[in-house]
Amino acid sequence: MTTPGRGHLHKFLADSVQRGATHAIVEITSEGIKQWRHFGILFDVLVYTNITPEHTERHGSFIKYKRTKLSLLKALKPHFKSTCGGVVLWNASDSELWKERSTFTQYANQGVYIKPSENDKNPFIGINYQLAKCVASQLHVTADLDDEEKFLPGRFELFRANPSVLVDYAHTPRAVEMCLEAARKLTSGKLIHVFGAAGGGRDSWKRPILAQLSEQYADVQILTEENSFDEPVRTIISNIQKGFSKNAEVYIEYKREEAIKKAFSLAKKYDLIVCTAKGSEVVIAGPRRSKRPYNERNFVTQCLHINQH
Incomplete structure (x- = not known):
C-alpha cells in the first residue's frame, strides 16, 4: 500500500529481472518521492x-x-x-x-x-x-480486463452475498467519494458505510469531510478505528462527527471488528456494507508503535460465513 523503503524496491526489481520479468508497475507515493525511495530508477x-x-x-x-x-x-x-x-x-x-x-x-x-x-x-x-x-x-497491454474475478485484493473488492460487502482502501475524501458513488449503483437496498480516519496528525482536516461524503452517499454510518497511532480513537471519531447533519443515522463502535458485526446486524437481504480505508492491510496501527493483527478481507469472509448459517 506504499512505496517500499530505499533499497527494497531496487532489490525487488533486480530479483524480478533475474526471474525473467520484462515489465514492472510500481506505485510511487508522495512520501516515497520525498524520501527518494525511487532514487536511480x-x-x-x-x-x-x-x-x-x-x-x-x-x-x-x-x-x-x-x-x-x-x-x-x-x-x-x-x-x-x-x-x-x-x-x-x-x-x-x-x-x-x-x-x-x-x-x-x-x-x-x-x-x-x-x-x-x-x-x-x-x-x-x-x-x-x-x-x-x-x-x-x-500501453498496448494485453490483459483480460472483462474478467470481474480479477479485482485486486482490498481494492473495490466485492464479496457477493445477502447482504454483500465491499472492501476498499479508499481513505482520502476524493477516493471515498468515488468508492461510495460507485457502490451506490450496486445495490437497490441500503448502503451501510463502516469507516474511521487515521490518527497521529495525519490529515485531520479531512475527518468532517469524510462524514459529509458518507452521509451524502450512504444511508447508515458506523464510525470506528482505522490506524489511530498515538491519538485516541474517541478523539478521531469526535472530529468526524462534526461533519454530520442532525438527520444522519450514526453508530459508534471503537473496535473495527465490532463495527463490521454491527453492520451485519443492521443489514437486510439486498443491502450493501462498504468498509473503507483498510483494504488488504494486515494490521491496525495503535499507540506506541503497536500493531494489532487484523485482516479485513478475512474477517468479512468469516462474518459472511456465519451470517449464511
Missing part, C-alpha cells in the same frame, strides 16, 4: 490518475504536495534510452492535472491524456478501473 511511462490533498501536514501545504508528485517527472527516461519514448499518461477529468498539461509536455516525449467513457461496459464498476483500462489500451 528511470521510468518509461508515468501515469497520473489524480492529485488531491493528502499528507498535507507532512508536506506543509497542498501546493508543496502537488510539487512533490510532479517532481517524479524528472525520473522519466530520456527518449533515446526508452523503448516507449518517455510517455506520460494523465487523467483529463482531474482539474489539478489539467492545470499541469504544459508541465507534462515539457518532460515527456509523449503526453497523452486519458478520459474514461461514460458508456464503458467494463464490469469493473468505478472510475479507477475505467482509467486502468484506458491506460492498458494506451
Whole structure:
C-alpha cells in the first residue's frame, strides 16, 4: 500500500529481472518521492490518475504536495534510452492535472491524456478501473480486463452475498467519494458505510469531510478505528462527527471488528456494507508503535460465513 523503503524496491526489481520479468508497475507515493525511495530508477511511462490533498501536514501545504508528485517527472527516461519514448499518461477529468498539461509536455516525449467513457461496459464498476483500462489500451497491454474475478485484493473488492460487502482502501475524501458513488449503483437496498480516519496528525482536516461524503452517499454510518497511532480513537471519531447533519443515522463502535458485526446486524437481504480505508492491510496501527493483527478481507469472509448459517 506504499512505496517500499530505499533499497527494497531496487532489490525487488533486480530479483524480478533475474526471474525473467520484462515489465514492472510500481506505485510511487508522495512520501516515497520525498524520501527518494525511487532514487536511480528511470521510468518509461508515468501515469497520473489524480492529485488531491493528502499528507498535507507532512508536506506543509497542498501546493508543496502537488510539487512533490510532479517532481517524479524528472525520473522519466530520456527518449533515446526508452523503448516507449518517455510517455506520460494523465487523467483529463482531474482539474489539478489539467492545470499541469504544459508541465507534462515539457518532460515527456509523449503526453497523452486519458478520459474514461461514460458508456464503458467494463464490469469493473468505478472510475479507477475505467482509467486502468484506458491506460492498458494506451500501453498496448494485453490483459483480460472483462474478467470481474480479477479485482485486486482490498481494492473495490466485492464479496457477493445477502447482504454483500465491499472492501476498499479508499481513505482520502476524493477516493471515498468515488468508492461510495460507485457502490451506490450496486445495490437497490441500503448502503451501510463502516469507516474511521487515521490518527497521529495525519490529515485531520479531512475527518468532517469524510462524514459529509458518507452521509451524502450512504444511508447508515458506523464510525470506528482505522490506524489511530498515538491519538485516541474517541478523539478521531469526535472530529468526524462534526461533519454530520442532525438527520444522519450514526453508530459508534471503537473496535473495527465490532463495527463490521454491527453492520451485519443492521443489514437486510439486498443491502450493501462498504468498509473503507483498510483494504488488504494486515494490521491496525495503535499507540506506541503497536500493531494489532487484523485482516479485513478475512474477517468479512468469516462474518459472511456465519451470517449464511
